[in-house]
Amino acid sequence: MSAELQASRRDATLILTLSNPGAKNALHPDMYAAAIETLATAERDSSIRAVVLTGADGFFCSGGNLNRLLENRTKAKSAQAESIDSLHSWIEAIRDCPKPVIAAVEGGAAGAGFSLALACDLIVSGTSAKFVMAYVKVGLTPDGGGSWFVSKALPRQLATEVLLEGKPILAPRLHELGVINKLVADGTALDTALEWADQLAAQSPNAVERIKSLVQEAQTDTLAQHFESEKKNFVESLHHRDAQEGITAFLEKRKPQYK
Structure with missing residues (x-):
């Protein structure tokens, strides 16, 4: 073979x-x-x-x-x-x-x-x-x-x-x-x-993707640059459907179901 x-x-x-x-x-x-x-x-x-x-x-x-x-x-x-x-x-x-x-x-x-x-x-x-x-x-x-x-x-x-x-x-x-x-x-x-x-x-696909990207960027970013990247990703994540499900599930004391 x-x-x-x-x-x-x-x-x-x-x-x-x-x-x-x-x-x-x-x-x-x-x-x-x-x-x-x-x-x-x-x-x-x-x-x-x-x-x-x-x-x-x-x-x-x-x-x-x-x-x-x-x-x-x-x-x-x-x-x-x-x-x-x-x-x-x-x-x-x-x-x-x-x-x-x-x-x-x-x-x-x-x-x-x-x-x-x-x-x-x-x-x-x-x-x-x-x-x-x-x-x-x-x-x-x-x-x-x-x-x-x-x-x-x-x-x-x-x-x-x-x-x-x-x-x-x-x-x-x-x-x-x-x-x-x-x-x-x-x-x-x-x-x-x-x-x-x-x-x-079982985690939020959107959050996982963004976190992996942030870790990658942190290898070369200055702190100031990374602050901006974190801000952008946090805001985008908050307004993503995964955050709606994740926050709601946490408040309702159940496991989130991400699509």
Whole structure:
């Protein structure tokens, strides 16, 4: 079987599964195109409230396929550049998706696989999972936003260590540092992520989308800029039908039912 991105549904959650049997779900450009298209469809589908990204066969993703990269050395540099552009478009699609995206990690996440996990809004991980940016071990530098995400998620000295040494950092350490949201028993990451997705699906879709956008903007906004963005989003949310339902449900002591 070739590398592919498998899509399935469970209630209001879209499940995307990285699958590349025998290669620890190594990435391939075909996955990038499928992911971008699928996320675009999810954005337009109001019945989808959350997305879970996971890997098949007990492993999240081993990153790039070194044999394919070695083959690309015989081609024009533009071939690899185009492939990286596609990967980056996938990362951007995850960040820009209005629905919350949860990574369910088992086994390990390496290279661009680590980047994919970090691109998600939330991370659930099995206790023994390992995360590594080992580009330096084979004379390469990060792609997929790896150096950006690691530098944002970790203190500068630790980010430098992770990138320069290329050694694994274990899930419990990342959980202590606040990078992983939920640390769970091995083999239960997907179930936990799906349960969490169900909880998020019960929230106001309008508020969830706007909050995700605010968190994204906060990465680069000044406080003054963010004040304006918060004001705009609050006013728009107050006059949205979800606020009518949410406030009324709270006052009536019942669970809100968002459409």
